[in-house]
Amino acid sequence: MTLDEIKNTLNAAVLSKREDMNLNIVRAYCADLMSDVLAFSITNSLLITHLTNAQVIRTAEIADVKTIVFVQSKRPDIETIALADTKNIPLLVTDLSMYEACGKLYEKGLRS
Amino acid sequence: MDNKVAEGVFFLTGKDFSNAGAASSNLKGVLEGMSVQPDIIRRAAIAAFEAEMNVIIYAVAGMMHYYITPETIRIVVKDMGSGIPDIGLAMTEGYSTAPDYIREMGFGSGMGLPNIKKNTDRLDLDSVVGGGTTLEFIIYLNKDSKGAKNETL
Numbered sequence: 001m002t003l004d005e006i007k008n009t010l011n012a013a014v015l016s017k018r019e020d021m022n023l024n025i026v027r028a029y030c031a032d033l034m035s036d037v038l039a040f041s042i043t044n045s046l047l048i049t050h051l052t053n054a055q056v057i058r059t060a061e062i063a064d065v066k067t068i069v070f071v072q073s074k075r076p077d078i079e080t081i082a083l084a085d086t087k088n089i090p091l092l093v094t095d096l097s098m099y100e101a102c103g104k105l106y107e108k109g110l111r112s
Numbered sequence: 113m114d115n116k117v118a119e120g121v122f123f124l125t126g127k128d129f130s131n132a133g134a135a136s137s138n139l140k141g142v143l144e145g146m147s148v149q150p151d152i153i154r155r156a157a158i159a160a161f162e163a164e165m166n167v168i169i170y171a172v173a174g175m176m177h178y179y180i181t182p183e184t185i186r187i188v189v190k191d192m193g194s195g196i197p198d199i200g201l202a203m204t205e206g207y208s209t210a211p212d213y214i215r216e217m218g219f220g221s222g223m224g225l226p227n228i229k230k231n232t233d234r235l236d237l238d239s240v241v242g243g244g245t246t247l248e249f250i251i252y253l254n255k256d257s258k259g260a261k262n263e264t265l
Binding site: 036063 | 130132136165
């Protein structure tokens with residue numbers, strides 16, 4: 001599933017500057033516990049979360065998470081977005097709840 | 113990977129959450145620059161990040177040393193913290209003494225040390241209550257050494 005398809009599926013806004021909308025994502029994982037992301041996420045995946053602090057970006061970088069979707073309209077601050085830009089991690093934000101966002105992506109064939 | 117060696121140190125400041133993870137990020141860059149296999153880089157980066165976060169969350173300050181050879185990645189994290197009274201308990205998944213504000217950041221769920229163990233081949237944890245903690249772990253770069261996984265140093 002491309003980043004563009006994820007954006008359209010979730011009616012999401014793109015927050016970061018250096019997004020490649022053709023970036024292909026084949027796995028997704030949702031969590032608000034960063035240690036769970038480190039322990040259980042799969043490399044090159046999409047992370048769906050409520051958390052918007054800088055540690056989410058660091059965690060994503062360390063765990064080789066390709067892109068992050070923030071749910072429930074939660075937006076990171078400018079510094080966090082800038083950090084994601086330097087790490088080439090695209091950020092998206094959607095008004096959907098985590099449950100709805102995961103459901104819509106699952107329906108479109110994106111698996112964990 | 114390249115037939116190189118590398119060594120370095122990062123200084124960590126307790127409660128400096130704006131830079132938390134920067135040392136592990138730099139270490140990951142070093143490993144990528146040495147053409148270490150991606151799966152090994154990921155394991156080393158995750159273990160280093162969990163150890164770094166433990167220092168940031170629980171200690172006043174600390175240091176992370178890394179030593180990379182063609183055979184191993186060895187990381188030693190020493191902190192000036194309050195120490196761990198019961199190491200066995202601290203190694204238990206889900207056990208945590210983290211305050212609520214740490215949990216709100218997505219950490220402190222009691223997965224840190226177990227996660228370090230999971231991603232490393234050898235692990236040694238030495239702690240003195242009131243005297244700080246030293247964590248040392250090794251990841252083997254050659255598949256031949258995999259049989260040694262989860263040994264204690």
